[in-house]
Amino acid sequence: MATQRDVARAAGVSLAVVSAVVNGTSHTRMKESTRTRVLQAMQQLNYQPNQTARSLRLNQTDMIAMILNKLDNPVYAPLRHGVYEAAAEHGATVLLGDAETMRSGSQFLTRLLSQGTVDGILIRGEGLLDDDVMAELRDHPKPILILEHALEHPWIDVDDLRAGEIATRFLINLSHRHIVFVGGSGYLSQQRYLGYQRAMDAAGLTPAPHLATGFGEQAGADGLRQTMQAATAPTAIVVNNIMSAVGVLAAAHDLGIAIPDQLSVVGIHDVDLMRHLRPAVTAVRMPMYELGRAGVEALYDLIAGRPSAGGVITDPEPELVIRDSATALTRVRD
Amino acid sequence: MATQRDVARAAGVSLAVVSAVVNGTSHTRMKESTRTRVLQAMQQLNYQPNQTARSLRLNQTDMIAMILNKLDNPVYAPLRHGVYEAAAEHGATVLLGDAETMRSGSQFLTRLLSQGTVDGILIRGEGLLDDDVMAELRDHPKPILILEHALEHPWIDVDDLRAGEIATRFLINLSHRHIVFVGGSGYLSQQRYLGYQRAMDAAGLTPAPHLATGFGEQAGADGLRQTMQAATAPTAIVVNNIMSAVGVLAAAHDLGIAIPDQLSVVGIHDVDLMRHLRPAVTAVRMPMYELGRAGVEALYDLIAGRPSAGGVITDPEPELVIRDSATALTRVRD
DNA sequence: CCTTGTTGACGTAACGTTAATTCAAAATAG
DNA sequence: CTATTTTGAATTAACGTTACGTCAACAAGG
Numbered sequence: 001m002a003t004q005r006d007v008a009r010a011a012g013v014s015l016a017v018v019s020a021v022v023n024g025t026s027h028t029r030m031k032e033s034t035r036t037r038v039l040q041a042m043q044q045l046n047y048q049p050n051q052t053a054r055s056l057r058l059n060q061t062d063m064i065a066m067i068l069n070k071l072d073n074p075v076y077a078p079l080r081h082g083v084y085e086a087a088a089e090h091g092a093t094v095l096l097g098d099a100e101t102m103r104s105g106s107q108f109l110t111r112l113l114s115q116g117t118v119d120g121i122l123i124r125g126e127g128l129l130d131d132d133v134m135a136e137l138r139d140h141p142k143p144i145l146i147l148e149h150a151l152e153h154p155w156i157d158v159d160d161l162r163a164g165e166i167a168t169r170f171l172i173n174l175s176h177r178h179i180v181f182v183g184g185s186g187y188l189s190q191q192r193y194l195g196y197q198r199a200m201d202a203a204g205l206t207p208a209p210h211l212a213t214g215f216g217e218q219a220g221a222d223g224l225r226q227t228m229q230a231a232t233a234p235t236a237i238v239v240n241n242i243m244s245a246v247g248v249l250a251a252a253h254d255l256g257i258a259i260p261d262q263l264s265v266v267g268i269h270d271v272d273l274m275r276h277l278r279p280a281v282t283a284v285r286m287p288m289y290e291l292g293r294a295g296v297e298a299l300y301d302l303i304a305g306r307p308s309a310g311g312v313i314t315d316p317e318p319e320l321v322i323r324d325s326a327t328a329l330t331r332v333r334d
Numbered sequence: 335m336a337t338q339r340d341v342a343r344a345a346g347v348s349l350a351v352v353s354a355v356v357n358g359t360s361h362t363r364m365k366e367s368t369r370t371r372v373l374q375a376m377q378q379l380n381y382q383p384n385q386t387a388r389s390l391r392l393n394q395t396d397m398i399a400m401i402l403n404k405l406d407n408p409v410y411a412p413l414r415h416g417v418y419e420a421a422a423e424h425g426a427t428v429l430l431g432d433a434e435t436m437r438s439g440s441q442f443l444t445r446l447l448s449q450g451t452v453d454g455i456l457i458r459g460e461g462l463l464d465d466d467v468m469a470e471l472r473d474h475p476k477p478i479l480i481l482e483h484a485l486e487h488p489w490i491d492v493d494d495l496r497a498g499e500i501a502t503r504f505l506i507n508l509s510h511r512h513i514v515f516v517g518g519s520g521y522l523s524q525q526r527y528l529g530y531q532r533a534m535d536a537a538g539l540t541p542a543p544h545l546a547t548g549f550g551e552q553a554g555a556d557g558l559r560q561t562m563q564a565a566t567a568p569t570a571i572v573v574n575n576i577m578s579a580v581g582v583l584a585a586a587h588d589l590g591i592a593i594p595d596q597l598s599v600v601g602i603h604d605v606d607l608m609r610h611l612r613p614a615v616t617a618v619r620m621p622m623y624e625l626g627r628a629g630v631e632a633l634y635d636l637i638a639g640r641p642s643a644g645g646v647i648t649d650p651e652p653e654l655v656i657r658d659s660a661t662a663l664t665r666v667r668d
Numbered sequence: 669c670c671t672t673g674t675t676g677a678c679g680t681a682a683c684g685t686t687a688a689t690t691c692a693a694a695a696t697a698g
Numbered sequence: 699c700t701a702t703t704t705t706g707a708a709t710t711a712a713c714g715t716t717a718c719g720t721c722a723a724c725a726a727g728g
Binding site for chain 1: 683684685686687688
């Protein structure tokens with residue numbers, strides 16, 4: 001392929017001029033006529049800049065990495081969109097990695113650790129990145145931003161506590177008194193549970209212990225089964241993770257529990273799929289798209305050495321999306 | 335950060351030796367003692383190779399791009415896994431792009447088109463990449479492999495026709511006579527419909543016209559509603575795309591149609607979610623993981639200038655995953 | 669003893685860019 | 699008409715690697 005040297009030769013100018021035309025540099029000035037001559041030569045030779053040479057020279061790759069603990073989780077789709085969009089606005093491309101492929105010594109990690117791969121790193125891992133990996137990343141020369149609560153790095157996250165509170169308060173307002181919180185594990189889920197607790201306390205209700213059955217569909221099914229074995233069955237549940245709601249629906253169906261008539265369900269996080277389930281699932285939408293955008297902005301602040309905004313995003317707030325899986329309690333059961 | 339030069343200075347050797355140690359080059363030989371001395375210096379200085387400089391020198395980035403028309407589609411999850419895994423085995427990292435962000439002039443495309451970004455490109459677009467973009471990609475210096483049927487590029491794909499046939503034959507074997515094919519659009523869906531046709535013909539049944547309502551949940555719901563408006567309602571349907579099955583289930587629920595008792599449903603493609611729906615959806619699993627791996631291998635054949643395997647993957651075959659959404663027809667309805 | 673081969677390393681020219689420096693010619697000022 | 703500034707461009711030194719070519723020192727073979 002043609003290089004700047006070829007273009008320079010074809011246009012009868014020096015390398016410097018071609019570079020100036022490509023980058024619009026003001027330092028090297030030129031007549032408009034030479035500029036168009038260079039432009040023509042570029043077109044004729046189908047010149048494409050060499051990104052690698054550029055990166056080497058500038059010590060900047062215009063690429064950022066985003067590592068997710070579970071790329072497949074549909075909850076991350078809007079996060080990814082936000083990140084891709086904001087990155088593009090910064091002229092950058094996103095290198096997407098799954099935490100699963102980030103074991104110590106893995107291809108992806110080795111790549112990240114080497115110099116000149118990315119300008120910065122975004123991580124959302126829910127603690128899935130083991131200490132070895134974090135230690136290796138610690139003395140990475142480029143900035144790292146964590147998209148969840150973190151101790152040793154700059155971080156930014158959505159308001160999980162608030163989400164738990166919103167979901168719970170909604171159920172309380174529907175006259176439910178016996179509400180349980182099901183699913184999840186780790187800091188993030190604890191926050192949501194804390195929000196649940198807070199709402200329960202505020203209403204003078206006693207919160208049930210956290211049934212931390214984990215993530216995914218099965219976790220929801222397991223959680224519901226455990227819950228229903230208790231002496232007094234709840235009339236409503238807050239599901240820690242939206243995908244677990246699918247499992248809750250399935251288990252309820254298998255146990256012959258009618259939703260929402262016998263049991264109201266509210267999930268935290270929202271995905272398009274929930275609209276299409278029967279019953280359609282009421283959920284608390286988290287501003288994941290906004291988190292993605294804010295994350296990229298904060299990362300570029302770090303890259304530029306500017307002070308970077310961090311902490312919990314309180315605006316926009318988590319937003320209740322009311323569908324059919326939760327209904328007002330008419331008949332008190334205990 | 336430390337460079338090879340720093341390491342060389344620290345170890346009291348030349349640059350060439352350090353490079354040889356890093357790459358295990360045989361041309362430049364050295365005593366074991368100097369090798370370990372260099373290794374120690376590398377460790378002490380926390381030397382990390384500069385990927386950019388390496389890429390420039392070798393004209394090879396150890397990175398491949400994969401462009402999907404809808405990154406969010408869970409059907410692509412195993413494809414992505416296959417690609418990531420096989421790429422890692424080739425020492426490469428994957429740059430994931432969504433066809434949505436691949437409009438002409440977009441950040442991602444510009445990046446791809448410039449030299450020295452990737453060693454090769456994998457595309458699965460279902461025709462979503464417009465002609466402009468394809469034209470721009472056409473004279474890309476690096477190999478491009480299409481992960482579906484293509485005319486102007488090397489391609490490789492799963493056996494969609496066979497999948498349609500398998501789904502339909504299964505329903506026929508369950509004594510269904512009145513079977514319709516719903517959803518999809520484009521070449522790929524036509525192939526599946528063709529398989530449906532073939533199975534119907536083989537059984538002496540008359541195939542219904544293709545209700546090409548598109549992809550996604552809504553497409554399934556729309557398809558079912560249209561189908562049910564017909565004079566003689568079918569007893570079974572083949573759903574072109576698995577996510578549309580979710581919509582079919584929802585619409586059936588809304589219309590008061592019991593699945594599988596009144597209507598049997600088989601979807602093409604399989605995702606984990608289907609196990610967790612009620613009824614759990616019977617589906618034809620496509621070897622997407624294998625397609626991902628095969629795609630990467632074929633791409634690396636192209637990169638190496640070797641002859642590359644292409645065409646339809648017939649081994650493994652699409653595989654029927656029997657769950658609860660299809661059942662034998664006991665009572666003939668028309 | 670000289671020749672040839674082997675070991676262990678060093679020097680250096682690229683790869684394609686960018687940006688600082690330099691410089692001739694033209695334009696303007698005095 | 700000379701002195702100074704501005705314009706328009708050319709030269710060149712990096713950026714960090716890799717791989718080719720070279721070469722001294724030493725060993726082995728005749």
